[in-house]
Amino acid sequence: MKYYIIAGEASGDLHGAGLIKALHKSDPEAQIRCWGGELMQTAGAELVKHYRELAFMGFTEVIMNLPEILRNLRFCKTDVLNFRPDVIILIDYPGFNMRIASFARAHNIKVYYYISPQIWAWKQNRGWKLKKTVDRMFVILPFEKAFYKRFDMEVSYHGHPLIDVIGTFNKDITFFERHALDATKKIIALLPGSRTQEIKRMLRTMLEATKEMSEYQVVVAAAPSIENEFYYQVAGNADFKIVKGDTYQLLSHAHMAAVTSGTATLETGLFGVPMVVCYAGGRVSYLLAKQLIKVKYISLVNLILNKSAIPELIQHDMNKQRLKNELSLIGDEQSSIRIEMLNALQQLRGMCGEPGVAERIATEMVKLLKQAE
Secondary structure (H helix, E strand, C coil), X not given: CEEEEEECCHHHHHHHHHHHHHHHHHCCCCEEEEEXXXXXXXXXXXXXXXXXXCCCCCHHHHHHCHHHHHHHHXXXXXXXXXXXXXXXXXXXXXXXXXXXXXXXXXXXXXXXXXXXXXXXXXXXXXXXXXXXXXXXXXXXXXXXXXXHHCCCCCEEECCCCXXXXXXXXXXXXXXXXXXXXXXXXXXXXXXXXXXXXXXXXXXXXXXXXXXXXXXXXXXXXXXXXXXXXXXXXXXXXXXXXXXXXXXXXXXXXXXXXXXXXXXXXXXXXXXXCCEEEEEXXXXXXXXXXXHHCCCCCCCHHHHHHCCCCCCEEEHHHCXXXXXXXXXXXXXXXXXXXXXXXXXXXXXXXXXXXXXXXXXXXXXXXXXXXXXXX
16 A cells, blocks of 8 residues: 655654554555655655755745745655655644645645644634544643544554664673763763754853753763764853764763653653753744644653653743752652652653554554555
8 A cells, every 4th residue: 555654853754764664564565755864764755845944844934935845745745645655644833734634625635633633731622623534633641542532533542652763772891982972970960952943042041051060971862963163152151062963872871851841851761861841932933833832741651651751841930040959859869859750750651651652553554554445
Protein backbone atom coordinates (compact mmCIF):
# COMPACT_ATOMS: atom_id res chain seq x y z
CA MET A 1 0.00 0.00 0.00
CA LYS A 2 0.98 3.64 -0.46
CA TYR A 3 1.41 5.98 2.52
CA TYR A 4 1.88 9.76 2.51
CA ILE A 5 3.14 11.06 5.87
CA ILE A 6 3.42 14.74 6.85
CA ALA A 7 5.45 15.99 9.83
CA GLY A 8 6.38 19.65 10.22
CA GLU A 9 9.02 19.70 12.96
CA ALA A 10 11.86 17.77 14.62
CA SER A 11 9.69 15.84 17.09
CA GLY A 12 7.39 14.77 14.25
CA ASP A 13 10.43 13.55 12.33
CA LEU A 14 11.42 11.40 15.32
CA HIS A 15 7.98 9.83 15.76
CA GLY A 16 7.44 9.55 12.03
CA ALA A 17 10.67 7.58 11.69
CA GLY A 18 9.53 5.05 14.29
CA LEU A 19 6.19 4.67 12.55
CA ILE A 20 7.80 4.23 9.11
CA LYS A 21 10.04 1.42 10.39
CA ALA A 22 7.00 -0.27 11.94
CA LEU A 23 4.91 0.15 8.76
CA HIS A 24 7.61 -1.55 6.70
CA LYS A 25 7.44 -4.51 9.12
CA SER A 26 3.65 -4.74 8.98
CA ASP A 27 3.48 -4.05 5.23
CA PRO A 28 6.70 -5.16 3.45
CA GLU A 29 5.39 -3.78 0.15
CA ALA A 30 4.79 -0.30 1.61
CA GLN A 31 5.60 2.73 -0.54
CA ILE A 32 6.06 5.74 1.70
CA ARG A 33 6.44 9.38 0.72
CA CYS A 34 6.94 12.01 3.43
CA TRP A 35 7.41 15.55 4.59
CA GLY A 36 9.79 15.43 7.55
CA GLY A 37 13.52 15.10 8.06
CA GLU A 38 16.58 12.89 7.90
CA LEU A 39 15.21 10.41 10.44
CA MET A 40 12.12 9.65 8.36
CA GLN A 41 14.22 9.45 5.21
CA THR A 42 16.68 7.03 6.83
CA ALA A 43 13.76 4.94 8.10
CA GLY A 44 12.73 4.19 4.53
CA ALA A 45 10.55 7.01 3.18
CA GLU A 46 11.09 9.21 0.15
CA LEU A 47 11.57 12.73 1.52
CA VAL A 48 9.59 15.36 -0.40
CA LYS A 49 10.23 18.45 1.75
CA HIS A 50 12.28 19.04 4.90
CA TYR A 51 10.64 20.39 8.04
CA ARG A 52 13.24 23.20 8.09
CA GLU A 53 11.17 24.82 5.32
CA LEU A 54 7.97 24.53 7.35
CA ALA A 55 8.88 25.57 10.91
CA PHE A 56 7.00 28.84 11.44
CA MET A 57 5.90 29.49 15.03
CA GLY A 58 3.75 32.18 16.59
CA PHE A 59 0.90 34.22 15.14
CA THR A 60 3.04 37.04 13.76
CA GLU A 61 5.58 34.78 12.06
CA VAL A 62 2.86 32.74 10.39
CA ILE A 63 1.29 35.92 8.99
CA MET A 64 4.68 37.18 7.75
CA ASN A 65 5.34 33.90 5.94
CA LEU A 66 1.81 33.29 4.68
CA PRO A 67 2.73 33.35 0.95
CA GLU A 68 5.32 30.61 1.46
CA ILE A 69 2.91 28.55 3.58
CA LEU A 70 0.27 28.78 0.84
CA ARG A 71 2.84 27.75 -1.79
CA ASN A 72 3.72 24.71 0.34
CA LEU A 73 0.04 23.81 0.63
CA ARG A 74 -0.47 23.98 -3.12
CA PHE A 75 2.66 21.92 -3.75
CA CYS A 76 1.58 19.30 -1.20
CA LYS A 77 -1.89 18.92 -2.72
CA THR A 78 -0.42 18.44 -6.20
CA ASP A 79 2.12 15.93 -4.91
CA VAL A 80 -0.57 13.95 -3.06
CA LEU A 81 -2.74 13.73 -6.19
CA ASN A 82 0.23 12.60 -8.27
CA PHE A 83 1.20 9.92 -5.72
CA ARG A 84 -2.40 8.91 -4.97
CA PRO A 85 -1.79 7.24 -1.59
CA ASP A 86 -4.09 4.76 0.13
CA VAL A 87 -3.83 6.90 3.25
CA ILE A 88 -2.40 10.21 4.40
CA ILE A 89 -0.91 10.03 7.90
CA LEU A 90 -0.72 13.42 9.58
CA ILE A 91 1.67 14.06 12.48
CA ASP A 92 0.68 17.04 14.66
CA TYR A 93 1.43 20.35 12.77
CA PRO A 94 -2.28 21.33 12.77
CA GLY A 95 -2.29 24.64 10.88
CA PHE A 96 -1.04 22.85 7.77
CA ASN A 97 -2.22 19.29 8.34
CA MET A 98 -5.85 20.07 9.09
CA ARG A 99 -6.09 21.79 5.70
CA ILE A 100 -4.59 18.73 4.05
CA ALA A 101 -7.11 16.54 5.90
CA SER A 102 -9.99 18.53 4.38
CA PHE A 103 -8.39 18.29 0.95
CA ALA A 104 -7.89 14.52 1.29
CA ARG A 105 -11.50 13.98 2.35
CA ALA A 106 -12.69 15.94 -0.70
CA HIS A 107 -10.61 13.59 -2.89
CA ASN A 108 -11.75 10.40 -1.15
CA ILE A 109 -8.33 9.65 0.39
CA LYS A 110 -8.26 8.10 3.86
CA VAL A 111 -6.78 10.21 6.67
CA TYR A 112 -5.17 8.94 9.87
CA TYR A 113 -4.00 11.50 12.40
CA TYR A 114 -1.03 10.21 14.37
CA ILE A 115 -0.09 12.45 17.29
CA SER A 116 -3.08 14.67 17.82
CA PRO A 117 -2.90 18.43 17.40
CA GLN A 118 -3.14 19.88 20.88
CA ILE A 119 -6.66 21.20 20.44
CA TRP A 120 -7.41 20.20 24.05
CA ALA A 121 -5.13 23.13 25.00
CA TRP A 122 -6.93 25.64 22.80
CA LYS A 123 -9.41 25.76 19.91
CA GLN A 124 -11.25 22.74 21.30
CA ASN A 125 -14.06 23.17 18.78
CA ARG A 126 -11.61 22.02 16.11
CA GLY A 127 -12.62 18.55 17.31
CA TRP A 128 -15.77 18.78 15.19
CA LYS A 129 -13.72 19.60 12.09
CA LEU A 130 -11.38 16.68 12.79
CA LYS A 131 -14.38 14.38 13.11
CA LYS A 132 -15.50 15.39 9.60
CA THR A 133 -12.10 14.97 7.95
CA VAL A 134 -10.18 12.26 9.87
CA ASP A 135 -10.97 8.55 9.58
CA ARG A 136 -9.03 7.46 12.68
CA MET A 137 -7.17 9.35 15.39
CA PHE A 138 -4.11 7.66 16.92
CA VAL A 139 -3.40 9.54 20.14
CA ILE A 140 -0.26 9.31 22.30
CA LEU A 141 -1.26 10.98 25.56
CA PRO A 142 -3.39 9.04 28.06
CA PHE A 143 -5.98 11.79 28.57
CA GLU A 144 -6.60 12.37 24.83
CA LYS A 145 -8.79 9.33 24.27
CA ALA A 146 -11.43 10.65 26.68
CA PHE A 147 -11.15 14.13 25.15
CA TYR A 148 -11.90 12.93 21.60
CA LYS A 149 -14.79 10.77 22.77
CA ARG A 150 -16.59 14.06 23.35
CA PHE A 151 -16.66 14.41 19.56
CA ASP A 152 -17.70 10.78 18.99
CA MET A 153 -14.44 10.06 17.13
CA GLU A 154 -12.76 6.74 16.40
CA VAL A 155 -9.70 6.93 18.64
CA SER A 156 -6.85 4.49 19.33
CA TYR A 157 -4.33 4.76 22.17
CA HIS A 158 -1.36 2.40 22.38
CA GLY A 159 0.98 4.44 24.61
CA HIS A 160 3.55 7.13 23.87
CA PRO A 161 6.11 6.34 21.13
CA LEU A 162 8.92 7.90 23.17
CA ILE A 163 8.70 4.77 25.34
CA ASP A 164 10.00 2.82 22.32
CA VAL A 165 12.82 5.27 21.65
CA ILE A 166 13.98 5.57 25.24
CA GLY A 167 13.36 1.89 25.96
CA THR A 168 16.03 0.88 23.42
CA PHE A 169 18.50 3.56 24.51
CA ASN A 170 21.92 2.55 25.85
CA LYS A 171 24.00 4.93 27.95
CA ASP A 172 27.48 5.54 26.52
CA ILE A 173 30.29 5.69 29.08
CA THR A 174 32.52 7.52 26.58
CA PHE A 175 30.12 10.50 26.38
CA PHE A 176 32.28 12.88 28.42
CA GLU A 177 35.39 12.01 26.45
CA ARG A 178 33.71 12.24 23.04
CA HIS A 179 32.41 15.75 23.73
CA ALA A 180 35.47 17.02 25.65
CA LEU A 181 33.45 17.43 28.87
CA ASP A 182 34.72 17.44 32.44
CA ALA A 183 33.88 14.04 33.96
CA THR A 184 34.31 15.47 37.49
CA LYS A 185 31.53 18.06 37.12
CA LYS A 186 27.78 17.54 37.09
CA ILE A 187 25.90 18.71 34.00
CA ILE A 188 23.16 21.30 33.67
CA ALA A 189 21.57 20.51 30.31
CA LEU A 190 19.98 23.39 28.42
CA LEU A 191 17.38 22.52 25.77
CA PRO A 192 16.42 25.88 24.20
CA GLY A 193 14.24 24.43 21.42
CA SER A 194 14.61 23.36 17.80
CA ARG A 195 13.64 26.60 16.03
CA THR A 196 15.79 29.69 15.67
CA GLN A 197 13.04 31.91 17.11
CA GLU A 198 12.84 29.80 20.28
CA ILE A 199 16.59 29.70 20.70
CA LYS A 200 16.89 33.48 20.35
CA ARG A 201 14.30 33.97 23.08
CA MET A 202 15.40 31.26 25.48
CA LEU A 203 19.13 30.56 25.32
CA ARG A 204 20.59 33.80 26.60
CA THR A 205 18.36 33.82 29.69
CA MET A 206 19.21 30.18 30.36
CA LEU A 207 22.92 30.93 30.15
CA GLU A 208 22.64 34.04 32.32
CA ALA A 209 20.84 32.01 34.98
CA THR A 210 23.56 29.36 35.05
CA LYS A 211 26.54 31.73 34.71
CA GLU A 212 27.30 31.85 38.45
CA MET A 213 26.65 28.14 39.08
CA SER A 214 30.33 27.35 38.59
CA GLU A 215 30.15 23.99 40.35
CA TYR A 216 28.34 22.66 37.25
CA GLN A 217 29.24 22.49 33.58
CA VAL A 218 26.62 23.91 31.21
CA VAL A 219 25.89 21.90 28.07
CA VAL A 220 23.50 23.03 25.31
CA ALA A 221 21.61 20.46 23.24
CA ALA A 222 21.85 21.84 19.71
CA ALA A 223 19.22 21.13 17.05
CA PRO A 224 20.68 19.04 14.19
CA SER A 225 19.43 21.50 11.58
CA ILE A 226 21.02 24.62 13.14
CA GLU A 227 24.72 25.52 12.87
CA ASN A 228 26.76 25.78 16.07
CA GLU A 229 27.78 29.32 15.15
CA PHE A 230 24.19 30.46 15.60
CA TYR A 231 24.27 29.40 19.26
CA TYR A 232 27.53 31.28 19.87
CA GLN A 233 26.10 34.40 18.25
CA VAL A 234 23.00 34.28 20.46
CA ALA A 235 24.94 33.46 23.64
CA GLY A 236 27.52 36.24 23.61
CA ASN A 237 30.46 35.50 25.89
CA ALA A 238 28.85 32.78 28.05
CA ASP A 239 30.85 29.67 28.94
CA PHE A 240 29.15 26.52 27.69
CA LYS A 241 29.62 23.41 25.58
CA ILE A 242 27.48 22.26 22.65
CA VAL A 243 26.32 18.70 22.06
CA LYS A 244 24.71 18.08 18.67
CA GLY A 245 22.86 14.94 17.62
CA ASP A 246 23.40 13.36 21.03
CA THR A 247 20.62 14.84 23.18
CA TYR A 248 19.57 11.53 24.73
CA GLN A 249 23.13 10.81 25.85
CA LEU A 250 23.22 14.31 27.31
CA LEU A 251 19.99 13.74 29.21
CA SER A 252 21.16 10.36 30.46
CA HIS A 253 24.20 12.06 32.02
CA ALA A 254 22.55 15.32 33.17
CA HIS A 255 22.01 16.23 36.82
CA MET A 256 19.21 18.66 35.92
CA ALA A 257 17.92 20.66 32.97
CA ALA A 258 16.24 23.84 31.77
CA VAL A 259 13.91 22.93 28.91
CA THR A 260 11.84 24.96 26.48
CA SER A 261 8.21 23.85 26.56
CA GLY A 262 7.43 21.13 24.01
CA THR A 263 8.14 17.45 23.41
CA ALA A 264 11.58 17.90 24.99
CA THR A 265 9.95 18.26 28.42
CA LEU A 266 8.49 14.77 28.13
CA GLU A 267 11.77 13.34 26.81
CA THR A 268 13.61 14.88 29.75
CA GLY A 269 10.99 13.57 32.15
CA LEU A 270 11.16 10.02 30.80
CA PHE A 271 14.92 10.09 31.36
CA GLY A 272 14.17 10.98 34.97
CA VAL A 273 16.01 14.32 34.86
CA PRO A 274 14.73 17.02 37.26
CA MET A 275 13.94 20.11 35.22
CA VAL A 276 12.55 23.61 34.96
CA VAL A 277 10.23 24.19 32.00
CA CYS A 278 10.64 27.54 30.25
CA TYR A 279 8.56 29.52 27.79
CA ALA A 280 8.74 33.08 26.46
CA GLY A 281 6.98 34.11 23.27
CA GLY A 282 6.52 37.30 21.32
CA ARG A 283 4.28 39.79 23.12
CA VAL A 284 1.37 39.57 20.67
CA SER A 285 1.56 35.77 20.45
CA TYR A 286 1.68 35.46 24.24
CA LEU A 287 -1.28 37.76 24.87
CA LEU A 288 -3.40 35.94 22.30
CA ALA A 289 -2.40 32.52 23.63
CA LYS A 290 -3.14 33.58 27.21
CA GLN A 291 -6.72 34.34 26.20
CA LEU A 292 -7.19 31.09 24.30
CA ILE A 293 -5.36 28.36 26.21
CA LYS A 294 -7.68 26.09 28.18
CA VAL A 295 -5.25 23.96 30.23
CA LYS A 296 -3.63 24.49 33.63
CA TYR A 297 -0.09 23.61 32.55
CA ILE A 298 2.14 24.09 29.51
CA SER A 299 4.44 21.08 30.00
CA LEU A 300 3.46 17.58 28.92
CA VAL A 301 4.89 16.22 32.18
CA ASN A 302 2.46 18.19 34.33
CA LEU A 303 -0.43 17.62 31.93
CA ILE A 304 -0.01 13.84 31.99
CA LEU A 305 0.50 13.72 35.76
CA ASN A 306 -2.34 16.26 36.19
CA LYS A 307 -0.39 18.12 38.87
CA SER A 308 2.36 20.71 39.20
CA ALA A 309 5.24 18.25 39.51
CA ILE A 310 7.82 20.48 37.80
CA PRO A 311 8.11 24.29 37.83
CA GLU A 312 6.98 26.24 34.77
CA LEU A 313 8.44 29.68 34.13
CA ILE A 314 6.24 31.47 31.60
CA GLN A 315 6.86 34.81 29.85
CA HIS A 316 7.82 37.42 32.52
CA ASP A 317 8.61 34.69 35.07
CA MET A 318 11.17 33.31 32.64
CA ASN A 319 14.03 35.51 33.83
CA LYS A 320 17.56 35.00 35.06
CA GLN A 321 16.85 35.14 38.79
CA ARG A 322 13.75 32.94 38.82
CA LEU A 323 15.41 30.29 36.70
CA LYS A 324 18.59 30.35 38.81
CA ASN A 325 16.53 29.95 42.00
CA GLU A 326 14.55 27.01 40.63
CA LEU A 327 17.67 25.24 39.35
CA SER A 328 19.39 25.72 42.70
CA LEU A 329 16.44 24.05 44.46
CA ILE A 330 16.31 20.99 42.21
CA GLY A 331 20.10 20.69 42.03
CA ASP A 332 20.42 19.86 45.74
CA GLU A 333 20.45 16.05 45.96
CA GLN A 334 19.23 16.11 49.55
CA SER A 335 16.31 18.47 48.97
CA SER A 336 12.77 17.16 49.33
CA ILE A 337 11.86 19.12 46.18
CA ARG A 338 14.30 17.09 44.06
CA ILE A 339 13.29 13.79 45.66
CA GLU A 340 9.57 14.48 45.11
CA MET A 341 10.26 15.43 41.49
CA LEU A 342 12.21 12.22 40.87
CA ASN A 343 9.31 10.19 42.30
CA ALA A 344 6.84 12.03 40.05
CA LEU A 345 8.98 11.36 36.98
CA GLN A 346 9.05 7.66 37.81
CA GLN A 347 5.25 7.74 37.98
CA LEU A 348 5.19 9.54 34.60
CA ARG A 349 7.08 6.73 32.89
CA GLY A 350 4.58 4.18 34.15
CA MET A 351 1.68 6.22 32.73
CA CYS A 352 3.10 6.35 29.18
CA GLY A 353 2.59 2.68 28.31
CA GLU A 354 4.67 -0.37 27.44
CA PRO A 355 7.33 -0.73 24.70
CA GLY A 356 6.16 -1.67 21.19
CA VAL A 357 3.96 1.41 20.72
CA ALA A 358 4.89 2.16 17.08
CA GLU A 359 4.49 -1.49 16.06
CA ARG A 360 1.04 -1.71 17.65
CA ILE A 361 -0.03 1.49 15.87
CA ALA A 362 1.35 0.37 12.50
CA THR A 363 -0.30 -3.05 12.84
CA GLU A 364 -3.68 -1.42 13.46
CA MET A 365 -3.24 1.05 10.59
CA VAL A 366 -2.41 -1.72 8.09
CA LYS A 367 -5.27 -3.89 9.37
CA LEU A 368 -7.78 -1.05 8.96
CA LEU A 369 -6.57 -0.30 5.44
CA LYS A 370 -6.84 -3.96 4.40
CA GLN A 371 -10.37 -4.15 5.82
CA ALA A 372 -11.31 -1.11 3.72
CA GLU A 373 -10.04 -2.60 0.44
